Amino acid sequence: MTEEINKCIEVLENGGLILYPTDTVWGIGCDATNEEAVQKVFRLKQREDSKALICLVANDAMLEKHIEKVPDLAYDLMDLSTKPTTIIYDNPRGIAKNLIAADNTLAVRVASDKFCSYLIGKFKKPIVSTSANISGNNTPNSFQNIDQAILKGVDYVVNLHREKQNSSASSIIRLSNDNTVKVIRE
Template sequence: MGSDFSAEIKNSIETLSRGGLILYPTDTVWGIGCDATNENAVKKVYELKQREDSKALICLVANDAMLERHVENIPDVAYDILDLATKPTTIIYDNPIGLAKNAIAQDNTMAIRVASDKFCQYLINKFKKPIISTSANLAGQATPRSFDEIGDPILKGVAYIVNLHHDKKNGPPSSIIKLGNDGTVKIIRE
């Protein structure tokens, strides 16, 4: 692990701890991130993206243990889906716990993904809290396919830009699966 990697983790954590927004590479797209437990930070995400806060956000966790701390009841099928998934998979769970109220959807669900890339896992592990991940574009605009396509309002609107993987093209967007506590499974996006 290079010193650059460590420095980027440190700078990102300092920004997140202050309730600031970071622009960071995730396992899918470049994302705007913040502390998923901090309502003021989440509010800044909606303001920057110019979208209503009734639109649910995704949050990233580092591992199953962190997932279990933030969801009241994880259906067994969730582990099967995550084990079998061949690409990043976001699952929408009922009754999230300890996350910012304004990040949670109106039906009291939260979309959560266990991060699969090294940078996100390290960052979230060290931060010890889930991090919001939403695409780095204004509401209604296309998701940027690489760092070069991210618009000025986003670049200027975040407190810190992670200086890694600027040359990396996005991976495919994650699958999104909704799991009800009653055992229902619904594919929202393949």
């Protein structure tokens, strides 16, 4: 796993794209602080850059570094969730501008997968995580179902967990600073 993490970090530091197994589905990732890298993800997915992407962090400390104020309720939601949960927060900071939604929000998930946690922790920056599909196509539930255009469009494909099957996307919850909660995707 260390060799895979080091290869990913080299690609990420150079503004490249990785295809990697997350705590949910296979994802396309890049340095979430690099606008050019984020733009490459939008181009590869053939997705409008007005559609926000998810960002993964390694731990609560990294979350707090990139969100102006993490509501206390967020920690309860993460602790009580039975599956990986992405939370949309107000007022992100230190993130590529084209990753931030028009309403000044950012979707963030604290990675629960060992590989992702180690990778992001060693990289020391958040990583974009978006499903490995062309926008509008179904999310692949296994590595074998990933479109050739995606496989060819990234700079590095992680050689771990390729047999992982039947993964599902995370829950998405919008949590405003006034503690208003809205379920976007269960």
